[in-house]
Amino acid sequence: MTQPILPKLKHMTPAFAVDGMLYISGYGQVAEIPDDNGAIHRMCRLLDGTRTAAEVYCDLAADYPEITAAEVEAAIAQFDESGFLINGAVTPDGLLDDYEQARWARNINFFGSYCSLADNQFQYQRTLLDARVTLLGLGGLGCHILQDLAAMGIGHVRVVEFDRVEMSNLNRQILYRDADIGQPKIDLAVDRIRQFNPRIDIEKIPRRIENTDDVLAAVDGADVVISVADRPKMEINHWVNEGCVRAGVPLVTGGLDTQRAVYFTMVPGQTGCIECWRLGVFRTDQVSATLLAEKRERQIGGDNAAFVPLVTMVTGLLIGETVRLLTGVAPPVAAGRLMQLRFDDYEMTEYETWKRLPDCPVCGTSTPTGPPATLKTNQLA
Numbered sequence: 512m513t514q515p516i517l518p519k520l521k522h523m524t525p526a527f528a529v530d531g532m533l534y535i536s537g538y539g540q541v542a543e544i545p546d547d548n549g550a551i552h553r554m555c556r557l558l559d560g561t562r563t564a565a566e567v568y569c570d571l572a573a574d575y576p577e578i579t580a581a582e583v584e585a586a587i588a589q590f591d592e593s594g595f596l597i598n599g600a601v602t603p604d605g606l607l608d609d610y611e612q613a614r615w616a617r618n619i620n621f622f623g624s625y626c627s628l629a630d631n632q633f634q635y636q637r638t639l640l641d642a643r644v645t646l647l648g649l650g651g652l653g654c655h656i657l658q659d660l661a662a663m664g665i666g667h668v669r670v671v672e673f674d675r676v677e678m679s680n681l682n683r684q685i686l687y688r689d690a691d692i693g694q695p696k697i698d699l700a701v702d703r704i705r706q707f708n709p710r711i712d713i714e715k716i717p718r719r720i721e722n723t724d725d726v727l728a729a730v731d732g733a734d735v736v737i738s739v740a741d742r743p744k745m746e747i748n749h750w751v752n753e754g755c756v757r758a759g760v761p762l763v764t765g766g767l768d769t770q771r772a773v774y775f776t777m778v779p780g781q782t783g784c785i786e787c788w789r790l791g792v793f794r795t796d797q798v799s800a801t802l803l804a805e806k807r808e809r810q811i812g813g814d815n816a817a818f819v820p821l822v823t824m825v826t827g828l829l830i831g832e833t834v835r836l837l838t839g840v841a842p843p844v845a846a847g848r849l850m851q852l853r854f855d856d857y858e859m860t861e862y863e864t865w866k867r868l869p870d871c872p873v874c875g876t877s878t879p880t881g882p883p884a885t886l887k888t889n890q891l892a
């Protein structure tokens with residue numbers, strides 16, 4: 512059965528009048544509409560989610576007989592286009608049970624802020640509950656990401672981690688305690704997340720990623736992959752990139768570089784991949800190419816600095832990118848471009864962007880079908 516459309520002015524976009532002007536505010540912006548006779552203000556009052564557009568017109572025409580139905584319809588369409596309206600007839604029936612409505616009520620309100628009359632804010636949460644995300648790595652970034660995936664209501668999560676807890680992890684790895692030193696991270700993390708959200712379906716892969724086939728096994732069936740695994744430093748990004756391209760699963764990845772955080776989204780078949788980036792650097796940027804080769808030769812990785820303010824900033828960005836990809840509520844920000852956030856000023860900038868290369872051995876259109884060529888070098892630091 513098709514739901515009726517009962518336009519409702521969003522709670523967070525209130526309308527108010529000042530000196531013959533009507534203002535509708537919301538999300539940091541204010542719209543200004545001339546309203547000498549108060550008709551538009553009156554219409555806003557009628558947009559309370561209990562009337563169809565035709566009923567709004569009838570009630571409005573009682574006070575303002577000169578107004579036409581076409582004018583009311585046009586005004587409602589314009590309000591909808593501006594993001595002021597939600598459909599008051601939409602219900603969570605068949606999408607969310609009582610527990611889900613209560614637990615994710617604030618998410619639903621957030622999604623509602625993006626909805627138009629044609630949308631259903633409850634559907635966004637249903638999409639998250641049905642989503643399958645693979646998380647590679649349960650270190651500093653992975654702990655925060657897993658906690659937030661569970662909080663947000665991602666229904667199915669597969670985690671991959673081989674490491675054990677060390678004392679130096681505890682400045683940022685919030686799922687572990689002093690008493691956990693020496694214990695496997697994956698067991699501790701999963702136990703705690705199940706206590707936090709008993710409904711989450713969470714699968715453990717307690718092993719080290721050692722090649723692309725391991726990645727393919729870990730990402731099988733996933734809607735999005737989040738990779739924050741960082742060992743082996745010089746190889747893992749390439750295995751993950753190739754695995755995600757071959758599986759056709761979007762990849763969201765990022766990390767810390769001492770004083771800055773970076774993140775990047777790869778959508779197979781749409782954006783350039785990590786190997787496209789590497790090829791581009793080697794073809795066009797002699798300085799960076801030499802630096803990469805030097806890092807690989809000397810196995811230079813990070814300096815083991817990891818500061819929690821940057822950890823939580825970048826994990827928020829990675830989670831946000833994941834929700835964008837899963838729900839389409841807004842387009843991904845970092846698709847095909849490496850974004851950078853510096854601790855000095857928290858300024859977010861595009862650090863690098865690159866295109867998909869037709870001759871990329873991993874994702875290129877000229878790549879023969881079947882397993883792509885083995886990467887010869889793995890130099891993305």
Ligand SMILES: [Zn+2]
Nearest residue numbers: 784787871874
């Ligand atoms: Zn590529």
